[in-house]
Amino acid sequence: MTTINVGLLGLGTVGSGVAKIMLEDANLLTQKLGYDIRLAKVCVRNLNSTRNFSPPAELLTQDANDIIGQPNIPLVIELMGGLEPARTLVLKALDAGQHVVTANKALLAIHGREIFQKAAETGRAVKFEAAVAGAIPVIRVLKEALTANRIQSVFGILNGTTNHILTRMTQDKMTFQAALGEAQEHGYAEADPTNDVEGFDAAHKLLILTALAYGVQPQLADIHVEGVTQLEPADIAAAAEFGYVIKLLATSALDPKSGLLEIRLHPTMLPANSLMAGVNGVMNAVAIRGHACGDIFLSGAGAGMMPTASAVMGDVIEASRDLQPAASPKVPALGWQNLQSWSVKPQDETQMAYFLRFTVIDKPGVLSAISGVLGRHDISLAQVIQKGHDKERGGVTLIILTHEAKEKNLLTSLREADELDCLTAPTRLIRVENRL
Ligand SMILES: NC(=O)c1ccc[n+]([C@@H]2O[C@H](COP(=O)([O-])OP(=O)(O)OC[C@H]3O[C@@H](n4cnc5c(N)ncnc54)[C@H](OP(=O)(O)O)[C@@H]3O)[C@@H](O)[C@H]2O)c1
Numbered sequence: 281m282t283t284i285n286v287g288l289l290g291l292g293t294v295g296s297g298v299a300k301i302m303l304e305d306a307n308l309l310t311q312k313l314g315y316d317i318r319l320a321k322v323c324v325r326n327l328n329s330t331r332n333f334s335p336p337a338e339l340l341t342q343d344a345n346d347i348i349g350q351p352n353i354p355l356v357i358e359l360m361g362g363l364e365p366a367r368t369l370v371l372k373a374l375d376a377g378q379h380v381v382t383a384n385k386a387l388l389a390i391h392g393r394e395i396f397q398k399a400a401e402t403g404r405a406v407k408f409e410a411a412v413a414g415a416i417p418v419i420r421v422l423k424e425a426l427t428a429n430r431i432q433s434v435f436g437i438l439n440g441t442t443n444h445i446l447t448r449m450t451q452d453k454m455t456f457q458a459a460l461g462e463a464q465e466h467g468y469a470e471a472d473p474t475n476d477v478e479g480f481d482a483a484h485k486l487l488i489l490t491a492l493a494y495g496v497q498p499q500l501a502d503i504h505v506e507g508v509t510q511l512e513p514a515d516i517a518a519a520a521e522f523g524y525v526i527k528l529l530a531t532s533a534l535d536p537k538s539g540l541l542e543i544r545l546h547p548t549m550l551p552a553n554s555l556m557a558g559v560n561g562v563m564n565a566v567a568i569r570g571h572a573c574g575d576i577f578l579s580g581a582g583a584g585m586m587p588t589a590s591a592v593m594g595d596v597i598e599a600s601r602d603l604q605p606a607a608s609p610k611v612p613a614l615g616w617q618n619l620q621s622w623s624v625k626p627q628d629e630t631q632m633a634y635f636l637r638f639t640v641i642d643k644p645g646v647l648s649a650i651s652g653v654l655g656r657h658d659i660s661l662a663q664v665i666q667k668g669h670d671k672e673r674g675g676v677t678l679i680i681l682t683h684e685a686k687e688k689n690l691l692t693s694l695r696e697a698d699e700l701d702c703l704t705a706p707t708r709l710i711r712v713e714n715r716l
Pocket of ligand 1: 289290291292293294295323324325326327329342358359360361362365383384385386410411414582583584585588
């Protein structure tokens with residue numbers, strides 16, 4: 281029987297899950313595949329670290345060269361994380377003729393073009409199902425099942441940590457800080473949560489989905505990224521009154537009028553009865569609209585040892601099939617080397633409805649002053665609610681839901697409104713997505 285040797289770089293959360301499946305479920309895999317996939321070597325930084333799962337000590341090494349370029353190891357799994365040495369090792373593996381499976385979204389979002397160019401040159405595969413939305417097979421769906429579609433939009437909840445925090449803020453009326461503290465206690469958030477709560481992790485995944493959906497790969501700096509740190513329970517409560525739920529939503533949508541791409545990540549109000557609004561806790565979800573397939577909604581575990589290992593193993597199995605003698609060669613990965621030219625719609629030109637929460641002094645004429653400023657900039661009001669005194673912010677709360685308006689006009693009007701002497705605190709703005 282054929283045996284495919286696999287080398288694993290990294291034995292942390294995900295690497296441990298992968299090693300556990302490969303060693304504990306080896307017989308099952310052989311039964312299903314008709315050949316063996318064998319964990320040949322595992323590279324770690326520290327041989328003595330405490331681990332979720334420990335393979336036999338003789339499999340461990342601290343020298344990546346025991347895996348990279350080894351002729352008896354045709355397949356390398358990169359689960360170290362970070363940009364270096366992961367980038368160098370992946371490029372070296374491809375140069376040496378090894379296929380690569382990775383879960384490293386930061387690596388692909390930042391160095392994807394270079395890595396996929398190398399894969400094309402060497403005729404090797406780079407597979408990355410686990411890099412976006414954990415166990416959900418969204419990469420395979422976009423790359424294969426929906427190939428015949430012109431993708432019109434991809435929306436996603438792509439970060440379980442922030443979704444958990446927002447769920448607690450929504451369902452249990454917690455503050456952001458309290459919900460974050462609790463998530464850290466339960467291991468849903470890291471000690472330094474910046475990457476998650478400021479939106480960078482989800483933005484990396486958004487860039488990967490955008491490349492798959494449209495063949496274009498903007499840089500992080502080209503897109504609007506806004507995390508959840510500024511959200512207050514009052515925003516969430518007010519959104520609920522209008523029939524909305526706030527989620528950290530990734531958007532990659534083709535504007536049919538301008539032909540430009542809207543790529544952005546920010547807290548977004550979604551209709552409470554939409555499928556996306558019902559995705560709670562650490563779960564992730566992706567909604568795809570294609571011209572032929574219509575609407576597709578995928579949801580599942582977005583991270584964690586075994587869910588992510590499941591996605592990694594799917595890639596390992598797919599790559600191992602290509603290594604069978606009878607397999608016909610496949611086009612490597614995704615053809616990112618042929619990325620088209622692209623244009624991202626400037627955030628200023630975005631046209632959405634907006635939720636605005638003003639804190640104002642309690643006297644006649646305030647509403648007409650604010651609506652006058654908005655009206656002068658072409659912002660029309662859909663709904664207005666005036667609330668009682670806001671002790672924390674020292675004033676009366678005035679909530680306005682606008683009709684669709686151009687973001688540039690909206691921001692200009694808010695700057696002008698800030699000059700009014702009736703405002704007692706900065707105005708809160710949350711964008712509203714009605715397409716879900
Ligand atoms: N955690 C998740 O749920 C999840 C979900 C989706 C995708 N991912 C992605 O999967 C990747 C791995 O994440 P993780 O959470 O498993 O990371 P992790 O727990 O921090 O594990 C990283 C592993 O890589 C090893 N390592 C790091 N630098 C090394 C170096 N220079 N030389 C040798 N070994 C090195 C570490 O060795 P030691 O153990 O000896 O320190 C550790 O075993 C990341 O790209 C992450 O973004 C993670």
